[in-house]
Amino acid sequence: MIDHTHDPRAQSWVEGAAGHADFPVQNLPLGVFSRGDGARRIATAIGDHVLDLAGLAEDGALPQGLSAALAQPTLNALFRLPEADRIALRHALFALLSSERCRLKVTPHLHASDAVTLHLSFAIGDYTDFYVGIHHATAIGKLFRPDNPLLPNYKHVPIGYHGRASSVRVSGTPVTRPWGQLKAPDAAAPEHAPCRRLDHELELGLWIAGDNDLGQPVPIADAWSRIGGLCLLNDWSARDIQAWEYQPLGPFLAKNFATTVSPWVITAQALAPFRLAPPQRPDGDPAPMPYLRESGDGALAITLETTLRTAAMREAGLPPHRLSHGNAREAMYWTAAQIVAHHASNGCDLHAGDLLGTGTLSGPTPESAGSLMELSQGGKAPITLPGGETRTFLADGDELALHARAEREGFASIGFGPCLGRIAPARPEWA
Numbered sequence: 218m219i220d221h222t223h224d225p226r227a228q229s230w231v232e233g234a235a236g237h238a239d240f241p242v243q244n245l246p247l248g249v250f251s252r253g254d255g256a257r258r259i260a261t262a263i264g265d266h267v268l269d270l271a272g273l274a275e276d277g278a279l280p281q282g283l284s285a286a287l288a289q290p291t292l293n294a295l296f297r298l299p300e301a302d303r304i305a306l307r308h309a310l311f312a313l314l315s316s317e318r319c320r321l322k323v324t325p326h327l328h329a330s331d332a333v334t335l336h337l338s339f340a341i342g343d344y345t346d347f348y349v350g351i352h353h354a355t356a357i358g359k360l361f362r363p364d365n366p367l368l369p370n371y372k373h374v375p376i377g378y379h380g381r382a383s384s385v386r387v388s389g390t391p392v393t394r395p396w397g398q399l400k401a402p403d404a405a406a407p408e409h410a411p412c413r414r415l416d417h418e419l420e421l422g423l424w425i426a427g428d429n430d431l432g433q434p435v436p437i438a439d440a441w442s443r444i445g446g447l448c449l450l451n452d453w454s455a456r457d458i459q460a461w462e463y464q465p466l467g468p469f470l471a472k473n474f475a476t477t478v479s480p481w482v483i484t485a486q487a488l489a490p491f492r493l494a495p496p497q498r499p500d501g502d503p504a505p506m507p508y509l510r511e512s513g514d515g516a517l518a519i520t521l522e523t524t525l526r527t528a529a530m531r532e533a534g535l536p537p538h539r540l541s542h543g544n545a546r547e548a549m550y551w552t553a554a555q556i557v558a559h560h561a562s563n564g565c566d567l568h569a570g571d572l573l574g575t576g577t578l579s580g581p582t583p584e585s586a587g588s589l590m591e592l593s594q595g596g597k598a599p600i601t602l603p604g605g606e607t608r609t610f611l612a613d614g615d616e617l618a619l620h621a622r623a624e625r626e627g628f629a630s631i632g633f634g635p636c637l638g639r640i641a642p643a644r645p646e647w648a
């Protein structure tokens with residue numbers, strides 16, 4: 218059901234918010250900010266401002282039952298509450314920000330976005346990364362396993378691996394080039410050295426809401442109610458370390474040195490109008506098993522983009538260069554709800570603030586590839602950048618940014634805000 222918070226004609230009185238590219242009043246994402254040495258506080262974004270929800274709640278301007286959760290330094294407590302509470306919060310914020318009469322009450326709690334620091338929005342209990350991008354799985358499979366690109370289980374079971382929550386950081390945190398055991402494709406023996414094939418992976422992150430007890434699966438019909446919201450996620454990947462270490466147990470140190478997420482949680486409520494029918498599965502593909510069978514609207518009308526700006530480009534005043542563009546609907550073989558239902562189908566308990574990555578979201582065309590490994594064809598086809606530099610993988614000083622936008626005819630489009638990381642040089646040798 219579409220409610221009035223999605224009315225494309227609605228506008229906020231906050232200066233610069235009407236028609237804002239990312240944060241018009243139809244978005245109302247949730248996040249955590251601080252000012253100076255101040256404490257972390259929960260906020261929403263409106264135009265080029267953040268609105269302090271803890272402050273508004275202290276003034277009694279938000280539903281009373283939310284005050285304790287809104288006084289926390291993370292979103293965990295808020296996303297442990299029933300979905301109805303976050304719907305009530307969205308409606309209250311929409312009313313406060315779209316009605317001119319509320320200007321006096323709200324204004325003291327608005328802060329310019331460029332005067333605040335944004336933080337990781339949750340204390341992340343667990344992080345799991347899936348592999349739902351079938352075009353990515355096929356392309357990267359060819360590079361890692363030329364004889365055996367898409368493994369026979371892929372179209373039956375959503376493949377995933379357990380990631381590492383401790384090294385997830387918010388957008389803007391530098392990413393230090395990792396050391397590792399690695400083996401160049403043509404080398405006879407492995408060595409211990411800084412990664413030479415540092416890559417990004419363009420993914421969506423799902424923030425889990427609510428809790429299920431150990432032993433209690435999540436039926437597919439309930440899976441969307443367990444998705445609190447989405448963010449962008451960059452699963453930085455050391456391809457030379459990965460190629461050497463990943464068999465037989467899967468990614469380990471090639472992936473867990475850093476994962477970057479965008480700070481704002483684009484809520485499930487904000488995304489409701491952007492849920493669409495998934496693309497038809499090709500003829501001959503197996504139907505999903507009953508526990509994964511979803512009614513009609515599991516795909517997401519979200520466009521995706523990756524940009525790169527090197528140190529030399531910054532120095533020369535050149536803008537970021539678009540590396541890829543595509544969309545989530547075309548990229549995802551399994552939906553957000555299917556990976557939640559699958560994850561809990563053995564009784565695994567998922568908790569508010571857990572993070573699930575979709576897997577790399579590459580489209581079917583070369584320009585929509587979600588990693589440099591694909592864009593440079595395994596390092597064989599260097600990419601030429603404005604200014605004349607070339608890249609196969611990331612160099613020190615490179616700044617890689619992911620962007621996403623939910624877009625659909627008849628609705629105000631809403632942005633995610635960037636998910637960005639700059640590569641810092643490897644540490645000096647320590648051993």
Ligand SMILES: O=C(O)/C=C/C(=O)CC(=O)CC(=O)O
Pocket residue numbers: 346347348349350353354357358361418452454463468575576577
């Ligand atoms: O095909 C492989 O062996 C490995 C692929 C990955 O890099 C794993 C991964 O992180 C999943 C993904 O992002 O799609």
Ligand SMILES: [Ca+2]
Pocket residue numbers: 346347418420452574576577
């Ligand atoms: Ca990944």
Ligand SMILES: [Mg+2]
Pocket residue numbers: 380451452453472473474475476
């Ligand atoms: Mg990672």
